[in-house]
Amino acid sequence: MTATPLPGATRPTSGSAIRSTARARAVRTYLRLELRRMLRDRRTLVFSLLVPPAVFLWVGASAEHQVTEIGPGTNLTASLLVSVALYGALLTATSGGAGVAVERAQGWTRQLRLTPLEPWTYVLVKVLASMAIGAASVLVTFAAGWFGGAQMPTSAWVLCPLIAWCGSLVFSAFGLLMGYVLPTESVLKYLNLILIGLSFAGGLFLPFSDGTPMATISQVMPTYGLAELARAPLGSGPVEIAAVVNVVAWAAIFLTGAAWRFRTDTARV
Amino acid sequence: MAPQQSGAMTTTRSPAIEVKGLVKEFRSSDGAVRAVDGLDLTVRPGEVVAFLGPNGAGKTTTLDLVLGLTGPTSGTVRVFGKKPARAIADGQVAAALQDGGLLRDITVLETVELTAALFGRSGSVTPFLERAGIAQIARRKVGRCSGGQQQRLRFAMALVSEPDLLLLDEPTTGMDVQGRRDFWTAIRHDAEAGRTVVFATHYLQEADAYADRIVLVSHGRVVADGTVAEVKALAGSHDLEDVFVALTADRAADPTDRTTAEGANR
Numbered sequence: 080m081t082a083t084p085l086p087g088a089t090r091p092t093s094g095s096a097i098r099s100t101a102r103a104r105a106v107r108t109y110l111r112l113e114l115r116r117m118l119r120d121r122r123t124l125v126f127s128l129l130v131p132p133a134v135f136l137w138v139g140a141s142a143e144h145q146v147t148e149i150g151p152g153t154n155l156t157a158s159l160l161v162s163v164a165l166y167g168a169l170l171t172a173t174s175g176g177a178g179v180a181v182e183r184a185q186g187w188t189r190q191l192r193l194t195p196l197e198p199w200t201y202v203l204v205k206v207l208a209s210m211a212i213g214a215a216s217v218l219v220t221f222a223a224g225w226f227g228g229a230q231m232p233t234s235a236w237v238l239c240p241l242i243a244w245c246g247s248l249v250f251s252a253f254g255l256l257m258g259y260v261l262p263t264e265s266v267l268k269y270l271n272l273i274l275i276g277l278s279f280a281g282g283l284f285l286p287f288s289d290g291t292p293m294a295t296i297s298q299v300m301p302t303y304g305l306a307e308l309a310r311a312p313l314g315s316g317p318v319e320i321a322a323v324v325n326v327v328a329w330a331a332i333f334l335t336g337a338a339w340r341f342r343t344d345t346a347r348v
Numbered sequence: 349m350a351p352q353q354s355g356a357m358t359t360t361r362s363p364a365i366e367v368k369g370l371v372k373e374f375r376s377s378d379g380a381v382r383a384v385d386g387l388d389l390t391v392r393p394g395e396v397v398a399f400l401g402p403n404g405a406g407k408t409t410t411l412d413l414v415l416g417l418t419g420p421t422s423g424t425v426r427v428f429g430k431k432p433a434r435a436i437a438d439g440q441v442a443a444a445l446q447d448g449g450l451l452r453d454i455t456v457l458e459t460v461e462l463t464a465a466l467f468g469r470s471g472s473v474t475p476f477l478e479r480a481g482i483a484q485i486a487r488r489k490v491g492r493c494s495g496g497q498q499q500r501l502r503f504a505m506a507l508v509s510e511p512d513l514l515l516l517d518e519p520t521t522g523m524d525v526q527g528r529r530d531f532w533t534a535i536r537h538d539a540e541a542g543r544t545v546v547f548a549t550h551y552l553q554e555a556d557a558y559a560d561r562i563v564l565v566s567h568g569r570v571v572a573d574g575t576v577a578e579v580k581a582l583a584g585s586h587d588l589e590d591v592f593v594a595l596t597a598d599r600a601a602d603p604t605d606r607t608t609a610e611g612a613n614r
Contacts, residue, residue: 101468108465112458119453186449190505192417193448194466195437 105196106204113208122267123174127216131167132223135160140227150314157231158313160224161239162284165309167216168247169302170274173254175209176337177266180258183344202341206251210244217244231313238312246305249326252333253301259340277302301329362429364513364544365391365414370423372409372568383409385568386423391546393512396539398555399548401565402596407548408446410565411515414546415443427513435513439467442511444502446518452491456482459490460504467509479534480504481527495522503531514538516547520554532558552588562588566596 117123139159147155179202182188191201217240231239257273258266278284280293281302287294297303304325311318372384384406391397401407412418413425416432427435435441450459460473477483480500485493493501499522506514514535520528536558539545549555555562555576562579564572572579572595576588583591 101470104470105465105468109462112454112462115458116451116453182449182451185451186447187451188449189417189445190448190450190502191466193415193436193443193445193506194463194509195439195468196466 106200109196109201109204110208113204114211117208117212123171123212126174126271127167127171127212128219131163131216131220135163135220135223136227139163139224139229145228145230151232153231153235153313154229156227157224157229157235158310159284160221160227160229161243161310161313162306164217164220164224164240165243165246165306166274166278166283167220168213168243169250169278169305170271171209171213171216172206172247172250173257173270173274174267175205175212176251176254176256177258177270178209179205179255180261180266181264183258184264198341202255206248206255209251210248213247214244235312235314239309242312243305243309246308246326249301249305249330249333252330252337255337256333256340259337259344281306298325301325301333304329361393362426363390364393364395364428365389365546366424366426366429367410367414368424370410370413370425371421372406372413372418373421382568384413384420387565387569389563389570389573391513391544393544394539394542395544396535396558396560397544397546398559398562399546399565400552400555400562400592401548405565405596406568407565408517409568411443411445411517411546411548414515415441439509440511441513441515442506442509443515444499444506444517444519445515446521448502450490450498450501453489455487455489456493456497456501456504457486459501460508463505464508469508473504473508476504476507479507481530496524496527499523500527500531511543513544513546516545518549519547520549520551528554552592556588564592564595571595 139156141156144155144159149155149158179188188198188201192198221236221240254270257270261269277300280297281300282294282297283302283306286306287297298321304322304327307319307322308326311322367387367389370384370387370389371382373380373382375381383404387406387410389410399407399410409418413420414427414432416425416436425432427441430438430440432441454462457473457477460477464470464473464476474483474486477486480503482497482500482504485497488497490498490501499519503516503519506516520531523531532554535545535547547554547559559576562572562574562576563570564579572582572591574582580586580588580591583594585591585594
């Protein structure tokens with residue numbers, strides 16, 4: 080056959096060596112592959128990188144919205160931009176988390192258990208890769224916002240995308256949990272619908288007027304807190320404590336749930 | 349076969365596999381089912397062992413236990429004197445399992461390169477693709493590979509860590525005759541260099557032709573264990589199939605046949 084080194088001729092790297100230097104390389108290799116996979120996936124490209132800027136340009140960038148001031152130096156277009164960008168980030172993060180469950184159903188995580196890769200490192204790789212795509216999604220959308228007439232303070236141009244992106248981490252845990260809970264192969268389709276529902280109910284696209292019953296209901300939705308926080312730098316008033324409580328509570332719920340399912344799962348297999 | 353390089357370098361000279369009193373129960377609607385029922389097995393470094401038994405005999409469950417994919421209800425498993433997870437982390441044991449999932453949207457080459465990286469290996473993986481006979485389809489998406497090609501891919505993935513112990517569950521399922529021959533040539537080649545190989549199979553002639561030793565399991569227990577000649581002598585037949593049928597027939601009718609079979613235990 081070939082000049083393959085015979086087994087035993089070169090000893091496998093010792094355990095401690097795998098755990099230190101080679102491990103970083105393993106994670107880098109896996110991350111690169113994961114990013115290639117996501118960029119090859121038409122679904123990711125469409126929903127993360129095309130739909131958010133397109134929706135913004137279609138709905139948010141109208142002349143009417145551009146002249147509607149919602150704060151000093153801030154137009155309604157800017158607010159819609161932040162909402163749409165946050166939605167793109169949330170969808171990307173959710174899909175990334177749910178991907179873990181999809182690959183588990185396909186038996187891939189079982190295959191990985193035959194390698195030295197720890198299960199939590201695998202989850203980390205999946206989350207990091209989807210966060211990278213999420214960053215691209217937010218940046219593309221904000222670029223569209225720049226050209227589409229959004230006006231906001233310079234600080235908001237920096238802080239809004241940053242908050243939207245970091246906040247989407249909460250939804251990585253959401254995706255992970257939902258992936259474990261829902262029937263797996265088609266989980267991404269359902270998540271898309273669930274997320275749209277949650278976004279409207281949480282006032283992400285259109286905040287509800289104060290005092291209405293929906294305004295009260297929207298405050299307990301997991302999208303509400305993130306939307307409020309991401310829009311906060313636009314300067315339309317102080318951040319409500321309810322928004323902070325909302326984000327912290329849902330982050331705790333999703334993380335606990337995902338960690339619990341994950342631990343039972345890796346213990347069982 | 350004398351343990352060579354590989355065995356000599358295993359510091360403690362521990363058995364490749366040491367299983368004692370292994371029991372695995374699964375809960376089901378009608379009570380607990382014992383898939384593995386007090387199984388003892390010691391595999392020395394450098395042996396090529398065929399693991400035989402009818403469907404449901406507990407072969408796959410035993411392999412899962414040896415790999416630490418599932419925990420035993422009772423009993424112990426040691427791989428080179430270590431816990432299974434430790435042996436996997438140290439890259440000493442690798443396996444090609446039937447139900448190991450693959451990512452369909454990446455290529456054969458990407459799959460093997462990733463596996464190599466996870467084991468802390470750098471360098472070209474082409475030699476491993478060639479050994480597994482899939483070098484010419486390296487750029488093919490896994491989802492477009494046939495069942496036999498996917499089985500070879502799992503084999504290549506098991507080879508990249510250059511393990512001391514290789515576990516194979518039905519390794520040649522879906523392969524054509526030439527594929528099977530190439531596969532066993534590669535396995536014998538590795539075994540001569542000191543690698544321990546344990547394979548479960550339904551093709552009795554493969555066990556007959558390629559194994560140093562046969563371990564026959566039935567109802568979660570070892571019912572025969574010895575060289576091919578010893579096991580054949582045990583049932584007084586030259587045909588391994590006769591032996592197989594004679595020894596794995598329902599033991600409940602004859603509780604003594606385990607004692608008989610243990611005559612061939614080493």
